[in-house]
Amino acid sequence: MPESAPQRGFRLFAARLTRLALLLSVLAAPVPSAAQGVDLFELLEGRWDLPEVYDMKGDDCVRDANGHCATVRKQDWCQPSSNFVTISFSENRSEAVFDWNRPLKSAIGKTVEQSRYIVLSREPQVLTMLLEGETRKTAEGEAVLWQLRVLDAGTFCWRRTDWKPGACTVVRTRCP
Structure with a gap:
């Protein structure tokens, strides 16, 4: 039986609330800092992947605050078939x-x-960097700068310095 409009609306609303709760829990998590004896560079070195990816289902996807589709769990997370990244x-x-x-x-x-x-x-939890070869400009005509923001010892996200406060890309997670 097809989903009714109210059922679909509730499902989308519930998915948005779940995503918001996850984001708020990540933002509330304690972040390692130099004061705790944690070297940000050492913390970031190693393999990272996206345990979740955007579920690109067109108009049926749940959109987050940045207009992206909701995420779905990857089956091959941190496996050779996944495109993980090693940071040094x-x-x-x-x-x-x-x-x-x-x-x-x-x-x-x-x-x-x-x-x-x-x-x-x-900064204690943020590296501000310039991508070599970057040609994009901000609305003010400045080079696009990227901030790698450490959320906790096992997660980080990217944000452009010209994005609204709190905006961040999908979270990357340290591979086991």
Whole structure:
């Protein structure tokens, strides 16, 4: 039997509430800091993947605050068939290197196996970086800068510095 409009509306509302609760729990989690003796660079080095991916089902998808479809659990999380990333840093911590498990089309339209970022600044839980080869500009005409925001010892997300406060990409999780 097809889903009625009220049933569909309730299902979409419940999915949004669940996603909001997850986001709020992540934001409320304690974040490691230098004061706790945690080196942000050491914390980030290693393999990371997206345990969930956007469920791109057109008009039927549940949209988050950024207009993205809701996420679904990946079956091959951190497996060779998944495109996990290994993060490393130069010895002087001025450069971040992201080595992808297999080639991917980058945000700037190139197929890459590695992405390099210049580390511009460091806060206790945030690295602000410039993607090498970045050509996009903000509305003010400035180069797009990216912040890698550590949410807890096992998760991080990306955000552009020109996005509204609190906006972040889908969360990446440390591989086991």
